[in-house]
Amino acid sequence: MKILVPVKRVIDYNVKVRVKADQSDVDLTNAKMAMNPFCEIAVEEAVRLKEKGIATEIVAVSIGPKACQEQIRNAMALGADRGIHVECETFPESLQVAKILARLVEQESPGLVIIGKQAIDSDNNQTGQMLAALTKMPQATFASAVEVEGDSLKVTREIDGGLQTLKLSMPAVVSTDLRLNEPRYAKLPDIMKAKRKPLAVMSTDELGVDITPRVTTLKVTPPPARSAGVKVETVAELMAKLREEAKVIS
Amino acid sequence: MSILIYAEHDNKHLKSETHKLVTAATQLGDDIHILVAGLDCAAVAEQAATIAGVKRVMLADNPAYAHQLAENTADLVLDIAEGYTHILAAATTTGKNFMPRVAALLDVVQLSDIIGIESQDTFVRPIYAGNAIATVQSSDAVKVVTVRASAFDAAQEGDSVSVETLATVIENTQVTFESDEMTKSDRPELTAADIVISGGRGMQDGEHFAMLERIADQLGAAVGASRAAVDAGFVPNDMQVGQTGKIVAPQLYIAVGISGAIQHLAGMKDSKVIVAINKDPEAPIFQVADYGLVADLFDALPEIESALGS
Numbered sequence: 258m259k260i261l262v263p264v265k266r267v268i269d270y271n272v273k274v275r276v277k278a279d280q281s282d283v284d285l286t287n288a289k290m291a292m293n294p295f296c297e298i299a300v301e302e303a304v305r306l307k308e309k310g311i312a313t314e315i316v317a318v319s320i321g322p323k324a325c326q327e328q329i330r331n332a333m334a335l336g337a338d339r340g341i342h343v344e345c346e347t348f349p350e351s352l353q354v355a356k357i358l359a360r361l362v363e364q365e366s367p368g369l370v371i372i373g374k375q376a377i378d379s380d381n382n383q384t385g386q387m388l389a390a391l392t393k394m395p396q397a398t399f400a401s402a403v404e405v406e407g408d409s410l411k412v413t414r415e416i417d418g419g420l421q422t423l424k425l426s427m428p429a430v431v432s433t434d435l436r437l438n439e440p441r442y443a444k445l446p447d448i449m450k451a452k453r454k455p456l457a458v459m460s461t462d463e464l465g466v467d468i469t470p471r472v473t474t475l476k477v478t479p480p481p482a483r484s485a486g487v488k489v490e491t492v493a494e495l496m497a498k499l500r501e502e503a504k505v506i507s
Numbered sequence: 508m509s510i511l512i513y514a515e516h517d518n519k520h521l522k523s524e525t526h527k528l529v530t531a532a533t534q535l536g537d538d539i540h541i542l543v544a545g546l547d548c549a550a551v552a553e554q555a556a557t558i559a560g561v562k563r564v565m566l567a568d569n570p571a572y573a574h575q576l577a578e579n580t581a582d583l584v585l586d587i588a589e590g591y592t593h594i595l596a597a598a599t600t601t602g603k604n605f606m607p608r609v610a611a612l613l614d615v616v617q618l619s620d621i622i623g624i625e626s627q628d629t630f631v632r633p634i635y636a637g638n639a640i641a642t643v644q645s646s647d648a649v650k651v652v653t654v655r656a657s658a659f660d661a662a663q664e665g666d667s668v669s670v671e672t673l674a675t676v677i678e679n680t681q682v683t684f685e686s687d688e689m690t691k692s693d694r695p696e697l698t699a700a701d702i703v704i705s706g707g708r709g710m711q712d713g714e715h716f717a718m719l720e721r722i723a724d725q726l727g728a729a730v731g732a733s734r735a736a737v738d739a740g741f742v743p744n745d746m747q748v749g750q751t752g753k754i755v756a757p758q759l760y761i762a763v764g765i766s767g768a769i770q771h772l773a774g775m776k777d778s779k780v781i782v783a784i785n786k787d788p789e790a791p792i793f794q795v796a797d798y799g800l801v802a803d804l805f806d807a808l809p810e811i812e813s814a815l816g817s
């Protein structure tokens with residue numbers, strides 16, 4: 258079985274994001290970039306399925322500027338067998354990404370697409386679901402456990418208030434939640450080997466997907482600041498403030 | 508403008524998110540309809556029918572919708588989507604699961620997790636874990652929107668409208684429900700509670716959360732946790748407050764042994780009153796707290812418990 262894993266290049270999650278003075282966007286100049294953490298979990302899950310002998314090939318895909326090849330190489334260092342870079346100047350919107358991935362699914366016929374539940378830049382949480390809808394594959398989002406049983410898939414999902422387990426026929430789309438696994442770090446020899454793994458580059462035109470934006474960002478501002486309040490010395494003082502000043506407890 | 512709201516419920520009770528979505532919808536237009544899809548959920552539809560401002564309630568009551576699986580739910584919404592200018596669902600795990608399918612099959616972009624409405628095509632939403640707020644305008648004919656319910660007040664009760672039954676049954680056979688395992692708790696749900704008390708890595712282990720639970724029971728509060736506490740295995744993930752967990756905005760939020768990582772602040776900084784208890788006076792949580800107590804939580808929590816008991 259082949260597994261397709263999309264990986265997104267985003268700002269490193271440890272970097273504090275700042276908004277540009279002209280409010281046009283966030284300022285990513287010289288910011289450290291990395292693979293989206295949920296995509297790392299997706300790559301790890303695919304690699305584990307390969308180690309178990311269930312998957313035979315892992316294809317990592319990234320969509321965006323040339324620099325995205327860094328994240329594809331990273332995925333290959335972690336265990337992906339080859340990469341596809343769909344090159345475009347900017348990062349397309351989620352629907353367009355889903356359409357691009359749908360075309361790649363047609364070409365590659367994977368048994369499974371494992372995708373991060375959301376990217377930590379746009380925080381949309383929608384691409385996997387859109388891909389499933391467009392390709393008519395069943396979906397299991399926010400996965401915390403994935404088990405392949407013959408030609409079907411058992412996925413435990415993190416839902417509000419608990420867990421839900423679904424059974425899906427394959428091919429299917431699974432989106433990863435935080436607790437699915439703990440991604441490994443790439444080892445130096447694997448990083449060197451990844452440089453020699455095949456990486457195909459294609460354009461959105463070749464795939465026939467129009468990436469003209471549908472949504473315009475009018476402005477980006479910092480969140481409203483919350484100022485620090487007062488320090489209280491004792492529990493008694495705290496309780497008095499909550500009862501008499503804030504009036505939030507009785 | 509005609510607005511369809513997908514009701515948030517558990518087949519028995521309508522969740523307060525739905526009331527909040529009605530408030531959001533009134534900022535878009537006044538022809539507001541609600542769809543209730545589930546199993547044996549007629550009572551939910553009756554509850555939806557009494558929300559002020561709602562013109563029409565539709566009920567799809569069938570085993571196919573019992574667990575609100577994304578495939579069936581999305582196709583049901585699409586089946587009735589024609590004529591609506593806006594389709595709204597709460598940004599819960601239900602809404603996040605099926606709404607992008609609705610958007611993709613209508614060939615429109617989804618506007619995720621909005622916290623404000625500027626006009627019929629312009630919405631405000633957090634990006635980068637709430638470290639930036641974007642105002643975005645969609646050129647699509649239909650706006651498919653998930654709403655962060657905590658950003659809106661709940662609509663009041665009003666005159667009841669009648670409930671129409673939908674006969675459409677959509678059942679995808681590629682995916683089936685196996686089981687669920689819901690956390691049992693008599694406490695209010697995190698996103699609906701007026702008071703939330705959360706513990707972080709400072710709690711040291713899962714057993715110490717009992718200290719928070721006792722205080723929560725005295726206050727009628729929900730218990731939450733930081734991602735650090737979840738990652739450390741103290742408590743399950745569904746207790747996580749933060750950008751990757753639940754977004755809460757209660758009247759009172761008490762952060763205990765939580766340093767205040769950006770990702771946690773993104774999930775609670777809209778709370779009305781924030782209390783922080785931490786032994787590190789430099790912890791970033793104090794920068795957003797209305798009341799900060801620099802103390803060892805193992806001293807402070809028993810004191811709070813006895814102060815509430817007296």
